[in-house]
Amino acid sequence: MSAFLAALALAMPTPPACIDPTGISNPALFSLPSSNPAQFNPANPMANSILLSVLLAVAVPTLVTYETPIQGRLALRVTLPLATMAAAYHPSALDAFARESMSAARRRCGSTVDYAAGDALFVHRQVALAYTLAFTVDTVFPEANKGLLSSILTSWGLDMSICDTANCSDVSTPWGLARTAVDELEDFFKHDGFNADGSLSRDFNRVPYEDWRAESYSPVNSADRYKRKRLWQPLPEHDGRGYIANQQHVTPHIGWTARPFVLTNDEVCDARLAPPQYVLNAEALLVLSRTGALNSTKKMEVEFFDNKFTSLIPLLVQYTARLGVNADSFHFIWLDVATAAAIYDATIVGWKEKVRHDLVRPPSVIQSQFRDETVMSYRGPSEEPGDIKGSDWEAYIRIMPHAEYPSGSSCLCRAFVEALVTFEGITAAAPVPPMGAGPLVQPFAAGSSSVEPGKTPDTDIVLTFASWDEVVHVCGESRLDGGMHFTAAVPDGERLCGFVGGRTANYFLELQGGNVPAYAADISDKVLMENDTRQGRRRC
Structure with missing residues (x-):
């Protein structure tokens, strides 16, 4: 039997090494950006990059209008097709699903790490x-x-x-690979358990991202x-x-x-925190003290880190440009997808604990x-700190609709950050x-605050x-300074979530070397995906 199987294996056609x-018969027809990192201008990062031109001009302005957990999902939807595309032009990398x-x-003949x-x-x-x-933006953001x-x-031809x-x-x-990469990823996200189109809860008048489970979440306290x-x-x-x-409560x-x-x-389930030992009145006094001490710098830190895709991503772009990394290169695209996947998986871990502790x-x-x-x-936008009744107090910015x-x-x-530093070594x-x-920088002009426009910051x-x-550190402290959290929430x-970043980066580093990680999501098992999501199967 073993001899027969060996002979059969020899008779099987060998997959092509490349395609x-x-x-494209005339490359001169296209006028694409040069992506020259030496010409990178932090004030205009879109000038020399295909990726940044589309992401920053069209995708991100739409993405940031969604609630936090959904932003992470959408970011992964945007970056995964790019990883598949980039792998086809790399000499060894496997696609994002290994x-x-x-x-x-799909690998192109003549593929290399660096292109002239x-x-x-x-x-x-x-x-x-x-x-x-x-195609990704058109599919993921129909309202863009x-x-x-x-x-x-x-303009690019x-x-x-x-x-x-x-x-x-x-x-x-190139358009066939692009269309295929975008379309096949939709199978994963149609069955990813977010109920993004509302079809798991209703046949008509659907509510996207609604909790459809028979034992759906309901807060113990009501608004009144x-x-x-x-x-x-x-x-x-x-x-x-x-x-x-x-x-x-969102999702x-x-x-x-x-x-x-x-x-x-199992890794999601095993990531657990013990209940924090809050003395609520003492914690509340700390919140009042910190928000009463807000100055222009702290206010802009709160605003800057309020959205991770308009803070962390610009810092990543600035960092890679300083290293001379081409913004449209395999390196940048895979660093971007590694950090996006880290945010996506960390969101799932974090939301499990948010709801569990409530x-x-x-x-x-x-x-x-x-x-x-x-x-x-703190007494409200454009007001100086001072005396205020407790019943009138609010945080510096909107408190998101989910548990503390x-x-x-x-x-x-x-x-x-753990995904970035692990990937970069x-x-x-x-x-x-x-x-x-020198340090990474984020400038703010005088009066550029979205909360206190014209007043904050008082100088550049x-x-x-x-x-x-x-x-x-500043990302976490800004949540305390702004009055959105009690003390244990930030270090905990x-x-x-720290381990998520390292796991994610190592996953993509394995793929980059042409290796299959120990675990990879099976995009082809649609029946399992459908059964899991339809039944609202509990992971833990």
């Missing part, structure tokens, strides 16, 4: 990158500025509607009845135009139903326990390389970050 790139035969069948501008295969790759981004997206492509006339099922072409003092209470919100509503189900990308289910936010405690007392603290513990910001910032505590370049200021550990968020 000849087709579709599919050896699929990766071999003007080389025919380099142009082929850049066209594939542009179309991958365009498609006119702007189309005009960007047109590309046609957004190319699949109407060209064969986009032929992966040897705060009885269980340690447990989360929905907070009132308003749009300043007459609409007032009470919060509902409380994902800690149990969302599919992690790099982590196993702890109260500072406004509920302060407005209840100090209701009729006069306290000295652990801090999602410290969790995600630590996971992101550097140390988070050391000065940001290259040596002698520059935030500086000497190390990646300092980025994480870091401790919970």
Whole structure:
């Protein structure tokens, strides 16, 4: 029998080592950005990069309008097709799902790690990158500025509607690879346990991202009845135009139903925190003290780190540009997807713990326990710190609609940084390389605050970050300074999610070397994915 199997194996056709790139007969037809890191201008990072032009102009402005856990999901949806595209032009890398035969069948003949501008295969790759981004943004963000997206492509000599006339099922072409990479990823995200289209809970009038489980989450406290003092209470919100509503906990189900990308289910379940030993009145006094001490620098730190994709990503772009890393290179794309996957998996871990502990936010405690007392603290936008009734107190910025513990910001910032430093082979505590370049910087013009426009900061200021550990530290401390968390949430968020970044980076480093990691998500098992999500199967 063994001899027969050996003979059969020899008779089987050998998968091709590479595929000849087709579709482009005249590279001179395209006027693509040069992506020259020597020309990188932090004030205009889109000028020399296909990737940054589309992401920063079209994708990110739409992404940041979503709630935090959904932003992480959308970022992974954007970056995974790019990883598949980039792997096809790399001499050894497997695609993001570690599919050896699929990766071999798509690898371009002549692929290399470094490409010379003007080389025919380099142009082929850049066209594939542009179309991958365009198709991804068009699919993931139907509400994005498609006119702007189309005009960007047109300026490069590309046609957004190319699949109407060209064969986009032929992966040897740049547009065929791009269309295929984007479409196949949708299978994973249609069954990822987020209930993104609302189809798991309703047949009609669907509510995206709704908790559809039979035992769905319901807060113990209501917006107008705060009885269980340690447990989360929905907070009132308003749009300043007459609409007032009470919060509902965002995606409380994902800690149990969302599919992690790099982590196993066991790793998600095993990441647990003991309940923090809060003395709530003492914690509330600390919140009042810290928000009462807010100055221009601390306020801009709070605003800067309020969204991880308009803080961490610009710092990553600045760091790689300083190293001379091409913003459209394999290195940058895979560093980007590694950090995006770290944020995605860390969100699932963090949300599981948020719902499991279900702890109260500072406004509920302060407005209840100090209701009729006069306290000295922050008094609202453009107001100087001073005396305020406890019932009137609010945090510096919006408190997100999910439980207090652990801090999602410290969790995600630590996971992101650990993914970055592991992938780069550097140390988070050391000065940001290259040596002698100085800290990473984020300037703010006088009056540029979104909370206190025209007033804060009172002069031009520059935030500086000497190390990646300092980025994480300021990210976490800003949540305390702004009044969104009690003390244990920040260090415990870091401790919970740090391992996610290292795991994620090592996963992509394995793929880069052509190795199959011990665990990879099976994109082909649609039946299992469908059963898991339909049944709302509990992971833990």
